[in-house]
Amino acid sequence: MTISTDFGVWIAALLTLCVFSFLYKDNPLYKFAEHLFVGVSAGYYIALNYWTVVDQYLVIPLRAAFDGSQAGGPFQAQMQDYRGWLIVPAVLGVLLFTRLFTRLSWMSRWSLAVVMGVFAGLKTTGFAQGDLVAQVQASLVPLWIPGDLWGSLNAILFTVGLVTSLLFFFYSREHKGVLGGVSRVGVWFLMISFGAGYGYTVMSRISLLIGRFQFLLVDWLHVR
């Protein structure tokens, strides 16, 4: 077994062990790793966002737009780097920071209004097209498929699950009698879906643990 000589790998491995130590009990090593992570993450993401977003998509194009080299002037709306019009989102972005000053904070609402308006529009149309219409369409399945018994059973089960689950959320009438029975079937379907969701969540979390162990064993200890 040859242990890694990479300084970065050692730092990552020791910090991983510091975080794992929390499983025994809260301790200074865990606190150290936690605070280090929060601080480094904040700094890293600020720097990353500046260089990959602000610099690349705002500063460089604006500098190129206003250095006098662009034919037709800086506001010629061509779909390349050289867009003087980027000054508008730049101003809106700066206005967001007026929230730091009580007397000027009302100005940030303009930027937020643009963000909310754009995303409300995008999300509404996207949901209507991608989820509502397409999913309703896909739910209208034939219950009997000639020559395909398994497919037919699947379609019937799907339809029963869909209808009973929907009726469980029908609150305009007390869940008694037929509606009570049907909605109880719906609860069973919902419980099964929650169970599947929980199983997948466990898989996700165990995968993270496996990833860390693979790092410790392979990259740090060079065991396999």
Place this chain on the structure above:
Amino acid sequence: MALSALERIDRRWIFLVVGLLVLVPLLWPIGLPVVPTTPVRQYHDAIAAIPDGSTVLMSCDYDPASTPELAPMTETSLRQLWDKRCKVVVTVLWNGGAAVVDQSIEKVADEYRARGVPLVDGVDYVNLGYKSGNEAVMVLMGQGIASAFPRDQRGRVTTQLPIMRTVTDYSSFPMLVNISAGYPGTKEWVQQVNSRFHLPMVSGCTAVSAPEFFPYLQSGQLRGLLGGMAGAAEYEVLRKERGAATSGMDAQSMAHLFIALCIVAGNVVHWTRRRAGASA
């Protein structure tokens, strides 16, 4: 007596057992079978059906936290695409993701170069890097890929790259391969691109988000789906590869078995106490 011991068990014993059940199979693999399921076969077959030599859009929307689940499927997808001599245009919508995605791309590209396949960055593949804006970027790409990503991850002007000469908008791609850790990811690509621009797509996602995407698979909006490490492992088995996902599946199965036993034990204790309370 045994039940009261179960009730009072220190949870650190459970952590220890889970840790050992994950660690031991990683050191000494058991070799439990991994059988590809239908959604994974569909994913594989959908990529296999892409015409050889096509230019494919691949959006890798994750960051370092999801690499154990998503990096294996990213790498296997790249291998399947490059085996078909496809060109790959990669985008990233998670701001911490561009660097880890770049590592996966270069790792697989180096494998091909070592085998004598001269994959060239900018010609056979390009990482256009991260762009902020989530759904707005997806819609913007519909008006022009280069206008949404004027420069690539390495700062080169996108329109000057040879791979981008045949790329205009979504109509330039036969398929979108999305590797997704959450928001923005598969759900948004389905809503904004698949339904609006009718670009066929497949998705590889974290296990925690997979149940949300099965309706898209059932409706045909997704052509295939890889769910978490299990999906990645099944995909590796289909491709006859033994990657990180396959080697982690023994540990995954053992941990799941133990957690299932814990749930059963917890319910036995609960029901026994309840019956005892009712009869008292």
